[in-house]
Amino acid sequence: MLIVIADAHDDPGALADRRDRFSCDSVTQTVSADRLNGVVVLHPDLRNLKVSHAREDYERVRVIGEKGLLVAIMRCAPGGLVEWLQPAWLSPDRSRGE
Numbered sequence: 379m380l381i382v383i384a385d386a387h388d389d390p391g392a393l394a395d396r397r398d399r400f401s402c403d404s405v406t407q408t409v410s411a412d413r414l415n416g417v418v419v420l421h422p423d424l425r426n427l428k429v430s431h432a433r434e435d436y437e438r439v440r441v442i443g444e445k446g447l448l449v450a451i452m453r454c455a456p457g458g459l460v461e462w463l464q465p466a467w468l469s470p471d472r473s474r475g476e
Contacts, residue, residue: 413459
């Protein structure tokens with residue numbers, strides 16, 4: 379089971395940022411060729427979480443594993459592009475505890 383936390387763009391007039399929380403079995407991701415947007419798909423529900431600099435989309439989507447560790451993140455990078463990142467500890471050698 380994964381926990382997915384999706385953060386909306388900050389609204390300077392709001393008292394709190396919008397943060398949506400979901401649970402799922404797995405995720406898939408796609409970043410557009412121009413890297414201006416991306417989508418994280420939650421399985422098995424097939425819920426799409428779009429990440430871009432547009433106010434109606436999410437600014438960041440974090441995927442948290444069963445042990446509370448960050449599995450991956452899709453975010454709007456400071457340079458204006460969307461990126462998908464996975465921590466170094468998820469590399470094939472380290473995932474086996476080596």
